[in-house]
Amino acid sequence: MSNSEKNVISSTVLLEPRKETENKHLYEPSKVSYLQDQVPQEIVIKIFSYFDIKELVKLAAVCRSWRDLIHGTPRFWWKAYLTLPCWRQRKLRKNVYSYAALYGNRCRDLVISCEHRYVNVACCEKLAIYLRNLLHLLHPTTLTSFKINDARLVCGKPSVRSSVIKILIGMLSRFDRLQCFAMPFAKFFYTEGIKVLKTVTSASKETLQSLLIEGFFHTPNEIIMEEPVSFDDVTKGILSLNNLKKLGIDFFVLTDDFVNALCTSSAKLEKLKINSSYITFSTKNISQISWLNLTKAFPKMKVEISITSIVEFPTISIPVVLEPVLPISKIRLDIRKNYHPNDEPNIGAVLRHISTHFSRSLVKFEMDIDNRDHPIDEVLKIFVQSCPHLLHLTVSAHFASPHTQQHVLDLIQARRLQQCKYPRKPRSQIREPPQVRSFSESPD
Numbered sequence: 327m328s329n330s331e332k333n334v335i336s337s338t339v340l341l342e343p344r345k346e347t348e349n350k351h352l353y354e355p356s357k358v359s360y361l362q363d364q365v366p367q368e369i370v371i372k373i374f375s376y377f378d379i380k381e382l383v384k385l386a387a388v389c390r391s392w393r394d395l396i397h398g399t400p401r402f403w404w405k406a407y408l409t410l411p412c413w414r415q416r417k418l419r420k421n422v423y424s425y426a427a428l429y430g431n432r433c434r435d436l437v438i439s440c441e442h443r444y445v446n447v448a449c450c451e452k453l454a455i456y457l458r459n460l461l462h463l464l465h466p467t468t469l470t471s472f473k474i475n476d477a478r479l480v481c482g483k484p485s486v487r488s489s490v491i492k493i494l495i496g497m498l499s500r501f502d503r504l505q506c507f508a509m510p511f512a513k514f515f516y517t518e519g520i521k522v523l524k525t526v527t528s529a530s531k532e533t534l535q536s537l538l539i540e541g542f543f544h545t546p547n548e549i550i551m552e553e554p555v556s557f558d559d560v561t562k563g564i565l566s567l568n569n570l571k572k573l574g575i576d577f578f579v580l581t582d583d584f585v586n587a588l589c590t591s592s593a594k595l596e597k598l599k600i601n602s603s604y605i606t607f608s609t610k611n612i613s614q615i616s617w618l619n620l621t622k623a624f625p626k627m628k629v630e631i632s633i634t635s636i637v638e639f640p641t642i643s644i645p646v647v648l649e650p651v652l653p654i655s656k657i658r659l660d661i662r663k664n665y666h667p668n669d670e671p672n673i674g675a676v677l678r679h680i681s682t683h684f685s686r687s688l689v690k691f692e693m694d695i696d697n698r699d700h701p702i703d704e705v706l707k708i709f710v711q712s713c714p715h716l717l718h719l720t721v722s723a724h725f726a727s728p729h730t731q732q733h734v735l736d737l738i739q740a741r742r743l744q745q746c747k748y749p750r751k752p753r754s755q756i757r758e759p760p761q762v763r764s765f766s767e768s769p770d
Contacts, residue, residue, distance in 0.1 A: 371399055379406065379425060403432035410460060412453040413443040419456060426463035435471040436464070442478065454482025454490065461493040471506040472498065473538075480513035480544040491518050495525045504530035510574060510601075511541035519543050520559050527563030534567050538574035540601035540632075561587070568592045574599035577647060578610075585616040589623035597628050603635040605643045617651045630656040637661045641672045650683035656690040673697060673723075674705040681712040690718035701726035710737050717742060 374396065377385065382402055386393040396402055406429070408422050438460065442450050457477060479487055491514075498504065507526045512519065519542055526534065539560075561584040564573065570593040577600050588595070602609075621627065629652045637643060640661055648654065657680060673695060680688065691713075695702075703725050710716060719738055725731070 367395070370395065371401075374399075374402065379403075379429075380421075383425075400432055403429045405435040405437075406430070406433040407437045407439070408460070409439050409441060410453065410456055411441040411443075412450045412456065422460060423463055426460055430464035431467050433464075433466050434468050436466065436469065437471075437473045438475070440474065440476045440478070442476065450478050451482055453477065454479050454486045458486055458489045458493065461490065461497070464497070466497070466501075468503075469497070469501045470503060472504060473506065473508040474512065475508070475510060477509065477512045480515065487514075487518060491521060494522050498522070498525050499529050502529050503533045505533055506536040506538075507534060508536065508538035508574070509542055510538050512539075513544040514542060516543050523560060523563055527566055531566050532568055535569050536572040537564065537567065537570060538572070538599065540574040540576055540599060541603065543576070543579075564588075565591050565593075569594060571595060572597045572599075574601070576600075577602040577605070580612055581610075582613050582616045585612060585620055589619045595620075595624040595627050597630070599630045600632070600647070602631070602633045602647050605633065605636075605647060606638040609643060609646055611646050612649065614649060614651055617649050621651060621653060627653065628656075629654045630658075632658040632660075634658070634660040641675045644676050645679050648680065648683070653687045654684045655687050656692075657684070657688065658692040660692075660694045661696075673700065673702050677702075677705055677709040681709050685713045686715065688713050688716055691716060692720040694722040696724075698724050703727050703730045706730065706734060707737075710734050714741070717745075 374382065374385065382396055386396040406425070408425070409418070410422060411418060438457070440450075440453055440457065442453065454477075457474070457479075479490065482490075498507075504526065507530070509522075514522070523539065523542070526537075543557075557579045560579055561581070564570070564575075565584075565587055570591075573593075573595060575598075580600070631647060631652075631654055633644060633647060644659070648657070659676070673693075680691075702723055706721065706723075707730070710719065717738065719734070721734075
């Protein structure tokens with residue numbers, strides 16, 4: 327059909343007189359049916375519940391009825407997942423601030439994810455300012471879950487840190503039904519962070535079930551080695567919680583007295599996450615008897631251990647943290663260039679220690695090492711074969727053979743098919759230069 331024919335047909339349609347008897351409802355706006363008129367309101371609310379906050383804001387701008395429905399349904403605003411970058415993204419921060427000002431008083435489950443441009447930077451001064459501005463706009467009336475991930479406030483200006491602490495204390499002291507408090511890697515100085523922690527443990531002593539404070543305090547390495555800081559106030563606050571089920575804590579905070587006291591407390595511990603950011607062969611050790619008492623007091627407890635940052639003499643120091651009596655289900659090792667220069671990491675000995683003591687409980691394993699002169703091809707294959715329940719594997723290392731990656735992934739996939747779990751095709755991803763083999767094997 328040519329363009330001229332199209333024009334003629336179109337003109338003919340426009341010049342035809344309108345027939346009142348056919349399709350009358352198309353020309354009467356009063357009889358147009360909307361979604362909420364044809365579908366029950368409960369189903370419309372169910373459909374809208376699958377959208378995130380950004381999409382709900384756009385939907386509220388479609389028409390007045392949708393706006394009234396979305397704004398009048400509190401459940402849409404109970405969960406707030408906010409992302410706060412430290413670099414230049416003014417539009418994104420403006421949207422976050424706008425949401426906090428308009429709907430911050432409705433949220434019950436608040437999650438703020440702080441994003442840093444450089445992963446290896448220990449702190450970010452700008453982010454402390456952005457976080458202060460965001461918290462100042464939030465005025466929640468009911469709060470059951472409060473999470474701020476990776477804030478790194480240690481190098482923020484003292485005045486900014488004081489404002490953040492003041493806002494946090496004022497916000498958390500108003501709620502006595504908080505069930506989850508998480509500020510991993512907030513990097514507070516002890517005298518500042520203990521104020522926030524005391525407020526949480528005292529106000530929500532009866533309801534708090536999850537307390538994740540690994541990396542909550544910033545403690546210089548020389549203080550850990552020579553003049554240990556007393557964390558009695560921290561342990562007392564944790565022991566006062568009556569319904570604690572999930573605890574995330576730094577290894578240097580733990581003591582034998584605290585572990586034994588935790589066994590006799592009223593907690594109902596189901597998961598224990600331990601973060602070790604600085605370990606040496608002289609790192610204080612928790613006695614095996616204390617750990618054994620803890621496993622007997624909480625027989626269903628699962629343990630996750632993460633060893634990152636500086637590790638001196640890994641062959642000697644890592645087994646100090648990985649106590650054989652613990653039911654460890656997840657291990658994360660990040661010792662790329664943080665070990666002592668005179669101690670080349672014998673990863674084979676470390677993996678043999680893990681496979682010997684945790685082969686029955688280990689489900690997930692992550693490792694990032696710098697082994698340029700020490701390939702671990704055969705050691706890794708033996709390790710995967712000796713851990714029959716290992717289903718999640720992420721490794722970033724140097725390998726001598728390019729076939730090691732596929733061989734290990736085939737082992738994991740065969741294990742999944744045998745156990746009828748996660749029968750999906752394994753995925754591999756190389757994120758490093760060609761001479762470095764890095765792969766990840768975990769379900770979607």
